[in-house]
Amino acid sequence: xxxxxxQTYRVGRxxxxxxLRGRKRYPLVLMLExxxxxxxxxxxxxxxxxxxxxxxKRVSVEDALRAVDDCGxxxxxxxxxxxxxxKDMPKIVRGIVARKKFVYxxxxxxxxxxxxxxxxxxxxxxxxxxxxxxxxxxxxSVCREGVFDKAVAAIELARSRxxxxxxxxxxxxxxxxxxxxxxxxxxxxxxxxxxTVSPGYSYQHAPRQDVFLGRRQTKRLFREIFKIGRERGSxxxxxxxxxxxxxxxxxxxxxxxxxxNPTYNxxxxxxxxxxxxxxxxxxxxxxxxxxxxxxxYGAGRxxxxxxxxxxxxxxxxxxxxxxxxxxxxxxxxxxxxxxxGEMAPELPVxxxxxxxxxxxxxxEIGSSASDRR
Numbered sequence: 001x002x003x004x005x006x007q008t009y010r011v012g013r014x015x016x017x018x019x020l021r022g023r024k025r026y027p028l029v030l031m032l033e034x035x036x037x038x039x040x041x042x043x044x045x046x047x048x049x050x051x052x053x054x055x056x057k058r059v060s061v062e063d064a065l066r067a068v069d070d071c072g073x074x075x076x077x078x079x080x081x082x083x084x085x086x087k088d089m090p091k092i093v094r095g096i097v098a099r100k101k102f103v104y105x106x107x108x109x110x111x112x113x114x115x116x117x118x119x120x121x122x123x124x125x126x127x128x129x130x131x132x133x134x135x136x137x138x139x140x141s142v143c144r145e146g147v148f149d150k151a152v153a154a155i156e157l158a159r160s161r162x163x164x165x166x167x168x169x170x171x172x173x174x175x176x177x178x179x180x181x182x183x184x185x186x187x188x189x190x191x192x193x194x195x196t197v198s199p200g201y202s203y204q205h206a207p208r209q210d211v212f213l214g215r216r217q218t219k220r221l222f223r224e225i226f227k228i229g230r231e232r233g234s235x236x237x238x239x240x241x242x243x244x245x246x247x248x249x250x251x252x253x254x255x256x257x258x259x260x261n262p263t264y265n266x267x268x269x270x271x272x273x274x275x276x277x278x279x280x281x282x283x284x285x286x287x288x289x290x291x292x293x294x295x296x297y298g299a300g301r302x303x304x305x306x307x308x309x310x311x312x313x314x315x316x317x318x319x320x321x322x323x324x325x326x327x328x329x330x331x332x333x334x335x336x337x338x339x340x341g342e343m344a345p346e347l348p349v350x351x352x353x354x355x356x357x358x359x360x361x362x363x364e365i366g367s368s369a370s371d372r373r
Contacts, residue, residue: 002194002237004164006123007102014074015323025259025289027073028316031274033265034059034092038082040108042142057266061088065095067264070285076103077128077261077312079274084111090118097124104128106168108147109154116157126164128196129155133169134183141172152190159191166239169197173217177224184229184236194239198311199248201275215299215307215346219250223339230336240311242333243325244318248309250343252321256298256305260316262288272297274312276304300347 018026037055076096083089084107096103106128132141135148158165167187187195199218247254258273268281269288282288298305322329
């Protein structure tokens with residue numbers, strides 16, 4: 001199992017508590033973005049296109065921990081930028097761990113060997129190392145040679161020190177399914193707890209726009225990757241729900257649930273999610289949840305969202321569907337996603353002159369074509 005039992009139990013208990021309280025919208029993972037500055041300039045990154053005065057800004061320890069408390073999510077993911085540039089990151093991590101929240105510190109690992117002594121192993125703390133494929137593909141993705149080897153060395157060091165370690169893998173246009181399968185096989189030899197995998201989101205501020213996958217491309221790619229893995233008998237561990245993987249393979253007509261992964265950064269609470277950077281900010285978590293027009297966002301509702309299948313938008317949907325359909329989720333977990341036949345239909349397009357705020361009923365958010373029949 002890629003996620004420890006204590007984490008599965010605590011997150012599951014939290015979800016059931018929200019259900020018993022009748023909450024339809026609740027956070028599952030806080031995206032705590034302490035800075036935008038990075039020591040890489042990846043072609044598909046939409047987070048570093050800010051003037052120097054913004055790149056110098058930092059979320060303080062006090063504001064970071066206040067965001068953790070206000071949000072209340074059981075899991076905190078710390079992306080960036082590159083979080084290890086933040087001089088107070090060890091204090092932030094210790095504060096989150098003290099609250100018994102599960103924290104994933106996302107890093108390109110260039111500074112990990114230098115900084116590792118500032119952190120302590122804990123069941124509540126995981127290094128999430130950015131790896132977008134094997135050596136050539138990863139170095140091409142991050143636009144610098146030698147990064148893959150440094151990341152692998154950092155993974156080995158962290159594991160030798162007793163840390164939990166996962167890989168965070170983003171797939172882009174031009175991926176070869178066999179190469180991705182080779183990378184997943186290799187990643188398992190590194191002793192990783194699991195892989196978080198997702199298609200790249202087409203940030204409008206990214207330096208290149210030709211690197212992103214379309215929705216249909218994504219589904220075809222993942223079906224082919226999973227087919228190769230099945231034929232090889234590979235046993236890949238993913239740090240994600242089985243139904244999210246089923247969604248990537250085109251078997252679920254999910255709508256995005258952006259409130260499940262709220263974002264706090266140097267500007268405040270970002271509307272509506274980690275990926276859309278031009279939609280405004282809320283001063284408080286309550287304002288974010290109550291004042292955001294959530295029905296304006298999602299596949300078919302907003303052109304910025306149409307090709308998005310990223311985990312921070314759809315993992316929450318898949319988890320909600322898992323709670324409602326545990327046997328179905330178990331079946332996919334045991335036997336894998338369906339890899340042939342028709343794909344689940346896309347959601348209807350409501351923008352381009354049509355009302356952007358038309359809601360899809362809550363009970364259909366986590367449904368597949370077979371569920372609707």
